[in-house]
Amino acid sequence: MIDSLLIANRGEIACRIIRTARALGIRTVAVYSDADAQALHVRQADEAVHIGASPARESYLVGDRIIAAARETGAAAIHPGYGFLSENADFAQSVLDAGLVWVGPDPSSIRAMGLKDAAKERMIAAGVPVTPGYLGADQSPDRLQREADAIGYPVLIKAVAGGGGKGMRRVDDAADFADALGSCRREAASSFGDDRVLIEKYILSPRHIEVQVFGDRHGNVVHLFERDCSLQRRHQKVIEEAPAPGMDPATREAVCAAAVKAAQAVDYVGAGTIEFIADASDGLRADRIWFMEMNTRLQVEHPVTEEITGQDLVEWQLRVASGEQLPLTQTDLAIDGWAMEARLYAEDPAKGFLPSIGRLDLFDLGDATRVDTGVQQGAEISPFYDPMIAKVIAWGETREDARETLADALDAAVVWPVRSNAGFLVEALDHPAFVAGTLDTGLIAREGDALMPPVQPTEEALIDAAASLAMPGLVPGFRLNASPRLSGSFLLDGEPVTIDFTDADPGELAEADSVLIAEGGQVWELRRWRATGVAAGAAADGAILSPMPGRIIAVDVSVGDSVIKGQKLVTLEAMKMEHSLVAPFNGVVEDLTAIVGGQVSEGATLSRIVASGEAPLAGE
Known part of the structure; x- marks a missing residue:
């Protein structure tokens, strides 16, 4: 068994690996950037090495520094986690060339499955069914447009080197193809250094089914059953579960067998995931499930597989990397209960x-049954990395047991003052289609506002909170002997509200100027009114402000241009995502400070729009 391990990752990923390594008696080494100097994974590891500045490209993506840190600390092996360099074949080869153990598949397997077009060609040769599409080398916009037109809309543009929903766009009409292609290529180049794409037929009732596979160096390959990752927003998985609802034994056997065949086709070693897309318009059927891609690493959603099989997949990784055979054979593995992860x-x-x-x-x-996180109370959420702060996992005897347990845990979640999507997750878990297991990848996009959590607390919670703030200022006996109605003005998350709290039950009276209301996974701040310094919201002056720190990657207008409401003005890249800033009303671009490539801070004015017919104020 490996005796020392450097983890080339951060956050919950590193903490997850450290937990298993510690249980196996393996010494762990963490690496960290400037932003992560006080991070939980740094404190949990036996040793930690600083590897660079906060941006990932200057730290976690610099392979030479990671290998140097392993040598400096005497680590025998490197575990890449998932994300960052985990599917970088050149880095894997560099680790092996340095005489270190690589906890992952062979570089040749990563290369074989890392590019979606080449992987599909290999699967076709191996007899694995794939989605109809264009995988050609001609990447000219005209050729790609013609192929998309021939396939028939809707189509999906996907980065050849993509993953995690980056570099992916659905296109419903030929007129939108060019813009979507440009955006997809920019995002792919930024995320993967490769702007090549492929085109696929978009399945109108799609389910995202994936199978966990594992191989060792003794020729053994097994599957650990399937997961359903169909609940997605902008191609990012939101809630995953295992097993897949509606999967009958015959279909499961066919899909899992295809996954094993795919892994065997590249002599796969270690943990991997074979991803399939299913046309669920007539339920899950083996003849309507196609190979999409292979992720040559452990997945973010691996805990649900661990929960239904009772296996520690990180332990399996470490044992296989140490040269051992797989801990179990296929006949030893079985599904127990149901698991969900949000x-x-x-x-x-x-x-x-x-x-x-x-x-x-x-x-x-x-x-919840289990929480995998890389932060704790008091930690800082920085703008440099993916905004996921935790995975909340629940297990139950049945799907409904798991769903209720997960929904209850998220309903009770308290995250403040950083905002979270806990309330949105509760709404998703309680949606009738999800409860019934009749979901598909378009559910969130279709339902839209129906899945949005309430913008305010319930009236009862709001009234009780207002009373707890207002009562200390009242004369004793006031409610019994004086005015029949009690009301006051407050600020709810900075917005003025008037609340009647005559019939309130305030519980403990608040000594501070504000109280927090936690309800349905959301948190609001109710504050006593202060006459000075109170703003009722931003003035509608046409200022286009940066919503967060980031980098300008596109400017679509010039000073003097006429624009219409909703027209894209500037595109900001932040936290691995593109954000389009649009005109708030019809008008003219009066000012423009945004420059392509420029770094901007939160709240920075990037442009200003003057309503049509308005003249600039004197002195402006």
Whole structure:
């Protein structure tokens, strides 16, 4: 068994690997950037090495520094986690060339399955069914447009080197193809350094089914059953579960057998996931499930597989990397119960799911079966990395048991002042289609506002909170002997509200100027009114402000241009995502400070729009 392990990753990923390594008696080494100097994974590891500045490209993506850290600390092996360099064949080869153990598949397997077009060609040769599409070398926009037209809309543009929903766009009409292609290529180049794409037929009732596979160096390959990852937003998985609802034994056997065949076709060693897309318009059927791609690493959603099989997949990885055979054979593996995982993000659903950064003054995730996280109360959520702060996992004897347990845990979650998507997750878990297991990948996009959590607390919670703030200022006996009605003005998350709290039950009276209301996975701040310094909201002056720190990647207008409401002005890249800033009303671009490639801070003015017919104010 490996005796020392460097983890080339951060956050919950590193903490997850450290937990298993410690149980096996393996010494662990963490690496960290400037932003992560006080991170939980740094404190949990036996040793930690600083590898660079906060941006990932200057730290976690610099393979030479990671290998140097392994040599410096005497680590025998490197585990890449998932994300960052985990599917980088050149880095894997460099690790092996340095005389270190690589906890992952051979570089040749990563290369074989890392590019979606080549992987599909290999699967076709191996007899694995694949989705109809274009995998050609001609990447000219005209050729790609012609192929998309021939396939028939809707189509899906996918980055050849993509993953995690990056570099992926659905196109419903030929007129939108060119813009979608440009955006997809920019995102792919930024995320993967490769702007090549492939085109696939978009399945109108799609389910995302994936199979966990594992291989060793003794010729053994097994599957650990399937997961359903169909609940997605903008191609990012939101809630995953195992097994897949509606999967009958015959279909499961066919899909899992195809996954094993795919892994065997590349002599696969270690943990991997074979991803399939299913046309679920007539339920799950083996003849309507096609190979999409292979992820040559452990997946974010691996805990649900661990929960239904009772196996530690990181332990399997470490044993296989040490040269051991797989711990179990296929006949030893069975499904026990049901598991669900929700990805808790630091983001604000009320603001278009914009990432939220800052200090976690409160962080409590209720009574879930399991929580995998890389932060704790008091930690800082930085703008440099993915905004996922935890995975909340629940197990139950049945699907409904698991769903209720997960929903209850998220309902009780308290995350403050950083915003989270916990309330949105509760709404998703309680949606009738999800409860019935009749979901598909378009559910969230279709339902839209129906899945958005309430913008305010319930009236009862709001009234009781207002009373707890107002009562200390009242004369004793006031409620019994004086005015029949009690009301006051407050600020709810900075917005003025008037609340009648005559019939309130305030519980404990608040001594501070504000109280927090936690309900349904959301948190609001109710504050006593202060006459000075109170703003009722931003003035409608046409200022286009940066919603967060980031980099300008596109400017679509010039000073003097006429624009219409909703027209894209500037595109900002932040926390691995593109954010389009649009005109708030019809008008003219009066000012423009945004420059392509420029770094901007939160709240920076990028442009200003003057309403049509208005003249600039004197002195402007």
